[in-house]
Amino acid sequence: MPTAARNLVSIDDLSLAEMRGLFHWARKFSGDLRAWSDTCRGLISASLFYEPSTRTRLSFESAMLRLGGGVLTAAEMASSSATKGESLADTVRVVGGGYADLIVLRHASEGAARLASMYAPVPVVNAGDGSHEHPTQTLCDLYTLWIERGRIEGVNVVLSGDLRYSRTVHSFVCALARFGANIVLVPHPGFELPPYVLQRLREEFGVEPVRADASRLGDLAKESDVAYLTPQKPHQLSLFTDTKGLRVDRVDALYMTRPQTERYRDDEAAARYVQLGREEMSVESLRDAVVMHPLPRRDEISSDIDSDPRSIYFKQSARGVPIRMALLAFLLGRIDLGVEADVVESRLYEVQVGDNPCPNPTCISRTEARHVTPTFKLAARMPVRAHCGYCSQEIPASFVGCSTSRNFHEPDSSAIRKIRPDHLVFFQDEVQARALGFERATRAQRSTTTP
């Protein structure tokens, strides 16, 4: 029972024009944060935090209070016995039914915000769902870049540190590609951007990574295999690979990420993690670069450079308030972005046959299996590829069937094109397909000869 309310589950739920509209409002709000206390008077947001995240919660609550709205706080939904085994779908129907006019949800399971948005009668904002999405952080990062550089298109952004496990970076890099920024990847060795993110960058935004010459980046890149991504084709690789190398004034923003220390097998690797200090910032290429960080930082940015005017991470954090003010006021219908809604959400199809095909054990479709109808969305039709409708992980499929004909095919069979999307069934292997009463398609005779 999807609702008509606009939500922010993924940064993809907003069009570029809408984001630019939010940036303009955020800048207006930041002129005097204290002057907008009539904007959402009489309205209430509820912070439903199934895992604690004080910083994110306070930023949302500050935004709502600055708009003159009220705030309901449930900071520890999971640890309290308050839920009494209630499903998330029921909880958001209750809280969204009269209690609050908007729900800010933080949850440990990927896809939780998507599920909530399907049941809540009010807008749902994803404040982090497991390792999946944290769209308002991305919105804040984009807004900061837009404020600092006046635009995002064509801006050169260096992403440094742990690019593998940082949810923040995955959302940010896709959004940068969507806006047409140039992206330089300087990963901590062994912590490169995962293949599925690169695949998405290639498929959706047409960008390809190319090895880059990072000699002008100094110690920042000394151990890394630096890659460069640009949305234009042909790639403007001359910027990096011509004999003159990377120009001194080329880095507009340096985005640092913290080491996910719990991921390191040995302390040695952590010890070699990049530490940005006065020396690293002294290279010519970073002369005009602003230094960004989603915070909290640990040692990857030395307090030596806190007073450096290029260090804007505390400003970036502070901008989380006006950009969230803009988002909340927009979702609550109190401001107009002046643009038509033009984002088409991926259509979700219910899984018709067999068990939940999502392979992710912490997906909400698994952690609340009793209450959730598994869904999928189509990522590609030839060969057919599908993602879980909640957590977006790819559904592994050795064979694909049709729920009406009860035939199954190999994923690259042209016969699949004729199957209606809502009739698609995904099988891990032939045994599973046959156990569910499916037969190999007769036109695929070549396969049936296998013993």
Next chain:
Amino acid sequence: MPTAARNLVSIDDLSLAEMRGLFHWARKFSGDLRAWSDTCRGLISASLFYEPSTRTRLSFESAMLRLGGGVLTAAEMASSSATKGESLADTVRVVGGGYADLIVLRHASEGAARLASMYAPVPVVNAGDGSHEHPTQTLCDLYTLWIERGRIEGVNVVLSGDLRYSRTVHSFVCALARFGANIVLVPHPGFELPPYVLQRLREEFGVEPVRADASRLGDLAKESDVAYLTPQKPHQLSLFTDTKGLRVDRVDALYMTRPQTERYRDDEAAARYVQLGREEMSVESLRDAVVMHPLPRRDEISSDIDSDPRSIYFKQSARGVPIRMALLAFLLGRIDLGVEADVVESRLYEVQVGDNPCPNPTCISRTEARHVTPTFKLAARMPVRAHCGYCSQEIPASFVGCSTSRNFHEPDSSAIRKIRPDHLVFFQDEVQARALGFERATRAQRSTTTP
């Protein structure tokens, strides 16, 4: 030191006329929940929750915010060391002294809200005291019935599921009887309404349970001993016991309760717990019945019927906000119900002699024994019966004495009538009476002859 402020410790603290006045205000508020933010401007409610109950807390806090008031939250009073061994009486005197204008109290000990109401300089609302009372849930249930059916008098309400351990049902059934509703009990086998509730229904509201023909209720009642209670005398049992049986259009509301799963000795009993789904709802008798549930539900209501227009449990939950708005605004003196206060609270008497006679180990008079003066109220004079002034449990008394004459009597002795209520002393047995220096009354010579 009782205070003059009106409180809501028990649903009995409100007269029928006052409740109807609250219903009218709640309906007015629900026209646009966002339009009342000046009603309690400048006022503050404090949520003192000694055990977590996020749903109840958020409902109260939403109501206060919608009225334009402020909210102080202490969501985990018990687990925090904040109280530093302070008595509840002191805590509510502090919080009610300038911090807040009204206290919403949730506590694990029965009678806690009564105690708080005796010391707080501001109104106290009971948001649940152990297994004792949860009056605003009852108010919300009655309001929902009133909205859905236009009245409560004469409405046919089926109560189904665990009627034994559900605090909610105990309060609701008494309030229904008080309003003159017809009540059909369809308990899960082994989980019938407890005798003391039936006794109260009989003594206070003159209703008697009679076995009913529930053949028209379908699977809902297949295993249950269905009983029918009606406030009118003679009982309108013809409705159920005549040969035509229960009329198809007779059930106005079906109130489901969840299984208190921790109470079941075996999983089998829990597995047979009623599950309301499409099939159960298809019987003719339920054609116009609204389905109510205090939530959270587990499996006793299938999500199959969530979109059935008769399923109003989420609406019921949402109505918790306007009815609590009405209650808070009333207790804070910001709205007028247009009726005279006509409820006489049971008078409480201090226990003069001996230990606290309350038999309930989780009563606030026992859990805070150092700080609480035991009290009792009289339930009946012949034979004399008394209840704990806090938790309402009956005080076991084999003998009853007079604190001035130091004589004691059997509970049905006519001599007791002459004892002033505040001089009554309750003894578990003769040994206890004699140990406290009491003598058997001389006029009861027939008893003294026993060896």
Next chain:
Amino acid sequence: MPTAARNLVSIDDLSLAEMRGLFHWARKFSGDLRAWSDTCRGLISASLFYEPSTRTRLSFESAMLRLGGGVLTAAEMASSSATKGESLADTVRVVGGGYADLIVLRHASEGAARLASMYAPVPVVNAGDGSHEHPTQTLCDLYTLWIERGRIEGVNVVLSGDLRYSRTVHSFVCALARFGANIVLVPHPGFELPPYVLQRLREEFGVEPVRADASRLGDLAKESDVAYLTPQKPHQLSLFTDTKGLRVDRVDALYMTRPQTERYRDDEAAARYVQLGREEMSVESLRDAVVMHPLPRRDEISSDIDSDPRSIYFKQSARGVPIRMALLAFLLGRIDLGVEADVVESRLYEVQVGDNPCPNPTCISRTEARHVTPTFKLAARMPVRAHCGYCSQEIPASFVGCSTSRNFHEPDSSAIRKIRPDHLVFFQDEVQARALGFERATRAQRSTTTP
């Protein structure tokens, strides 16, 4: 990077004139607490509580709500994983950067509020830093005395109970001395005021304790060595030591403290702790004395005297709201005290050489050693004595050096006078000094002859 914003880290941060200004505003606010909801409209305070203290938190939050401001609450910063190892300096920069306009900080480490005030871009109010300071409790106590007696100068205040471990009493007694009150110390035996507090009273306010005749204080003082402190010289000891003894009408206020039961080695000592009841209050000297207590109380004040008009501890607690309203409105620039700021904060010097010399293991400079620059302030120049710039504990120094000359001296050497304060280095012993490359000063030849 100190900021210009006014803070309240220590009661010493306010001048006497400013405190009197706050008292006048608090009295004005208390006329009708509900009438000031426009004073701080649009502003937000954040409660950052690294240890729970519900009472203190609610008092601050009530004050902010009464002023019409918004409140952000982080009630359990320490137990949540929310901080993710972030330094306190970073946290207050984030929260003070757009989220909130003022920070109320509670922390287990002494000096935490001082550190926070050095980094936060908004005012910081200390709501308790370990066993160090809790200035708003002191402000509330002084305000209560001012309201009850019309003045503080010359008022006779008895401090009774545990004067050794009570942080509250240490701040209060110094503030009383500063205001020129007469102080009578009636400690529980073994729990006398610590020497360093007496030293401060002597050095900063010129008061000396003298044994007093407490025969008129009845059982309250039966076991105690009563001392009398008065700011005037010569001491007005005649009040207590003349043959007529303590005059009946002389005690204006009796300030009780609770036993810090965790400090008692045996239950016997706790059992003998003073219990103030009807009998104790019946002595003539207390006829007009108001009874104060910072609450929560345990058994040191019997509930027998709760209804005694002299028992004002609940009124005292209630006054925490208007005095905190005055403080918040002042720090947020929304009211004018009509006085010039005339408090000179002690200058802090960074430790230039060697490790952090602070001896307090729970000082914020030790618990967050990675993020904190050790500092000291000078308490005296001859002999030189220094205190930790955070927790105020005295730095133990057997020798004192100069960071430029690399010489060291004994603390009472006249040569120290010529060293610039920011060049001072404190050594625990000679070994430490030499290990850091310092040489004994050549002019102190007599010392070098020791083998």
